[in-house]
Amino acid sequence: MPPRAEQAPAPGTRLGSHYDQCFGCGPQHPQGLRLDAVAGEGLTVDAEFTVEAHHQGGPGLAHGGILTAAMDEALGTLNWLLHTPAVTGRLETDFVRPVPVDTVLHIRARVTGMHGRKIYSAAEGRIGGPDGPLAIRAQALFIQVKLEHFTTHGRPEDIKKAMDDRDLFERARAFEVNP
């Protein structure tokens, strides 16, 4: 298991968005999931995602891909605790019970191990409360990357806009200087 980074936000800290246009957590994304995540003890994160009408797959039920995206985002927020940029390499999801529109999905994500650049993690999504019935299980492999991963592959105008955002730039730099 990797250590909790010294710079990791204290347990109970709301993690906020890593990028305001992120589909998973960005407050400016018009159709995004607006996942709300809080740092937990050790290498855990608690997150909530409210299923809205535009997240439907079957009538009145959340789309599986949307639920997977919420799990991906929650697992991704573990990067704050390790203080390193990493992207999803592999993500496996078990859909255990349907999740109706207007439901809050309570997600608990945790790091389960690390080997070289590979970060292993898992998450459970429950409905009706943090200890309610299990609806989704996910396991992921994130791969640590350098910031060039984003600057090399991202659409130039979006990279420029992100770099012009002083707050975001400083946070990204801190990640790079203290990997």
Ligand SMILES: CCCCCCCCCC(=O)SCCNC(=O)CCNC(=O)[C@H](O)C(C)(C)COP(=O)(O)OP(=O)(O)OC[C@H]1O[C@@H](n2cnc3c(N)ncnc32)[C@H](O)[C@@H]1OP(=O)(O)O
């Ligand atoms: C605080 C910030 C919060 C951020 C939240 C973000 C939440 C959302 C997260 C996402 O959705 S990220 C977007 C979706 N993911 C991507 O777009 C990643 C696309 N894939 C890549 O860019 C590359 O494939 C990747 C960086 C993942 C790996 O390429 P590399 O050339 O850097 O690494 P390499 O292929 O050498 O693999 C490194 C190790 O990982 C292993 N690996 C890579 N991909 C794997 C895979 N898919 N399955 C199993 N193992 C994998 C690989 O075998 C190897 O293992 P070993 O070190 O043991 O040899």
